[in-house]
Amino acid sequence: MSYVPNRSVVFVVDDDPDMLRGVKRLLRQYGYEATLFSSAEAFKNHTDFEEALCVILDINLGDGSGIELRHRLKAAGNTVPVIYITGNDTPAVRAAALQSGCLAYLTKPFSAKSLIEPLERASAGLA
Template sequence: MEIVSASIPGSRYRQLGKKSTATIIVVDDDASMRRALRRQLQVLGFEVSDFQSAEDFLSGDLPAGDLCLLLDVYMPGMTGIELCRKLTAAGRHVPTILISGRDDVQTRKMMRDAHPSASLLKPFDEKSLLRAIRKALPNQLDLPH
């Protein structure tokens, strides 16, 4: 598992050549992070759904098609790690990118043990986010490099 850490450059969003068919689902208790990720991912051509908690996410149905979860590790109530385990136990295998603002041994171990497609440390840049999405959704060939 590769954990990527990078600083966020100014607002340097690139438009994808064409709209992606994938939906990125952002689950993060930080409203400003959800808004920023929603904007960035939409500009990049993705459909985006966002939820303030794992419980809110679980109260709905997963959309059809290519999906990728972008989950905050530390949230009040159910954590992103617990959500990963719950989905796996229910037989719902969705490519997952774990994100965290904490960079310590315990967090890295928890992230690694959850077997995500990728992990990102906040703050991360657009290039790191796209690299993580490409790992999670390898069939989305139109993603920029």
């Protein structure tokens, strides 16, 4: 599948409604448009991954693993870059996330700069 992203659309997958709202506000401040998914299931049912510049993906979703979702994307031939976010950082989780391939790995709470910098790299085609 050819990857030609919309340079402003970012998919955000997190089961915490407050985190979704906060990330959406932050992205909007920097000129990005967020498409929100509140569960692994909602994200799995989405098909237009080539729309997105990047996916911000929570690792620990109530109904699944963000890392597993990343593996599914890759297996389906989707090359959209991923930024992982997690509130449960462990060496094993970090290693699995980095091994799956990601643009960034951020622990909650994270700074606006730590989220926006990898998005800017992706937007510039440096991901």
